[in-house]
Amino acid sequence: MEMPDYADYDGLGLAELVAKKAVTPLELVEAAIERIEKHNPTLNAVVYKGYDDARRWATGDLPDGPFKGVPFLIKDLHMPVAGWPRTSGSRFCRHVVDAEDGGLTRRYRQAGVVPVGKSNLPEFGITGTTESAFLGACRNPWSPGHSTGGSSGGSAAAVAAGIVPLAHGGDGLGSIRIPAACCGVVGLKVTRDRNPNRPDGYDYAYGLVVDNVMTRTVRDSAAMLDATGYPDPASPYAPPPKARPYMEEIQASPGRLRIGWRAGRELHPDVEATLLATVALLSQLGHDVFERRLDVDFRALNLARGPAGGANFAGGMSRIIDEIGREPEPDELEPLTWASLKAGRRVTGAEAMRSLQAMRAMNYRTLAAFENLDAYLTPVMTAPAPEIGWLDPVAVPPREVNERQAQLYPYCAPFNFSGQPSISLPLGMSQDGLPIGMMFTAKYADEATLFRLAAQLENEAPWKDRRPQVWG
Known part of the structure; x- marks a missing residue:
């Protein structure tokens, strides 16, 4: 059975078709494979094709989760899939193959998804663009000459292009929210440790890295976090539990929220216009919206992190x-x-611990700034997606890469430091047709407020019918 309208459905929509027996999981897998073969020569979003395994899993006994039978991609970094390579985007890791699934991989499988492959990323997820010497550049479905952002760019591009309705990503300094903004999809950085990844997430010891999904709809994001975001009994840092399922939150009114906002940097005119339009919309919806600068020295925080x-x-x-x-x-x-x-190897133990101590002390100021805020609004980026090559970590000297990233991505990292949930929503478009993401951050562990607000904005300023150049 062919599915010409496959890409028009979100993940829950496809799962509903499976539940009604209108399609089979294998038919959905074949539809995803067809689109990978059609679009990947242009996008280079999928770097490992697990077609035979996907077909076998689709015809097997799938768990009865909310996404039963839905095709899915896993970012090729710190996410083991049994029998699949894990290159981390590096020539050095080109022969690594995992013997068994990782902890979060198992949670995704319990949600019912069928992994069909692994998605592109920069080497070890370091840069905010998905370009590498080993895997090559991933290209933006809205304009293939532009970056997808990074480091979860392959997943964002595949979701935006309709290859899969949702895909895994990781966020250490913006690596879900940045590609979500570049590619025009929904990207939620969850509260620290909301999605446990034992024993594979050794970056979690540092406290900044989280895993989650990128989606085209808010409801898919809510449903997947309901499925994966439950405490690990052995977790020493489990976040406060949610009050009720996030799928219930998106049905509820957010009420009148106190929302602060600030541009804070020189913005591209199209980004500034989207920010001001978002502020106006929030006011029209009855929220208490006011310009406020957070009393946090983010430059000092970044220096302390080094x-x-x-x-x-x-x-x-x-x-x-x-x-x-x-x-x-x-x-x-x-x-x-x-x-x-080389720089990391020169750091002494005392220097590393003092760095962590300084970050912890500064994070109190970030968290305290939200005592009288329900949410805080900024752009995700100061400009739309740059052209391929502008952040290329091979062609551009390391110092200049870091300077350009600091210029383009100043807003995301502070909320990795503090562990707060933060979401990118595709609320604007540039004059030349590139998506623009707006970022909302909530109090620690308060994904519920973000989901209620995101669902309201999705209803008032819908994005689901926008279509990139590379689609379907």
């Missing part, structure tokens, strides 16, 4: 080196990765 971030990367690389059994050769890592590794 030693801990470097040491964490060096520690993660030492695990990979142990796994592979040797040090990388000079041509097996990109220049920015080598620079990051």
Whole structure:
């Protein structure tokens, strides 16, 4: 059975067709495969094709989860899938194959999804663009000459293009929200440890990294977090539990919210216009919206992070080196990765701990700033998606890459530091047809407010009928 309208459905819509026996999971997998083969030569979003496994899983005994039979992609970083490679976007890891599923992979399977492949990323997820020497550039479905953002760019591009309705991503300094903004999809960075990933998420020790999904609809995001975001009994840092399912939250009115906003940086005119239009819409919807600068020195916070971030990367690389059994050769890592590794190895234990102590102290100020706020609005980026090559970590010197990222992505990282939930919504378009994402951040562990507000905005300023150049 062919499905010409496959891409018009979100994940829950496809699962409903399976439940009604209007289609089979295998037919959905074949529809996804057809679109990968059609669009991947242009996008390079899918870097491992697990077609035979997907067909076998689709015809097997799938769990009766909310996304039963729905095709899914997993970002190729720290997410083991039994029998599949895990390259982390690096030549150094090109021969790594996992023997069993990871912890969060198992949770996704329990939700009913059928993994069909792995998605593109930059080397070790370092940069805010999905370009690498090993896997090549992932291209934006809205304009293939432009970046998808990073590091979860392959997943965002595949969702935006209608290849799959939702896909896995990870966010350490914006790596879900940035590609969601670039590609015009919904991207939620959850509260720290909301989605446990034991034992694979060793970056979680650093406290900044979370895993979640990117979707085209708010309800898919809510349903998947309901399915995966429950505490691990062994978790030492489980966040406060939700009051009720997020699928119930999206049916509820957000009420009158106190929403602060601030541009804070020189913005591209189209981003500024979208921000002001969002402020106006929020006011029309009855929210108390006011301009406010958070009393937080984000520059100092970023500087404080440096030693801990470097040491964490060096520690993660030492695990990979142990796994592979040797040090990388000079041509097996990109220049920015080598620079990051060498810098991280120079950090002393005392420097790393002082860095973590400073970050923790500064995070109190970020969290305290939300005592009288329900949500805080900023753009995700200061400009729409850049052209391919502008952030290329191979062609552009490491220092310049970091300077350009700081210029383009100043808003996301602080809320990784504080652990708060933060969502990118595709609320605007640039004059030349590129998506523009607006970011809402809530109090610690308060995804519920974000879901209620996101559902309201999706209803008032819908984006589901926008279609990129590469679609369907």
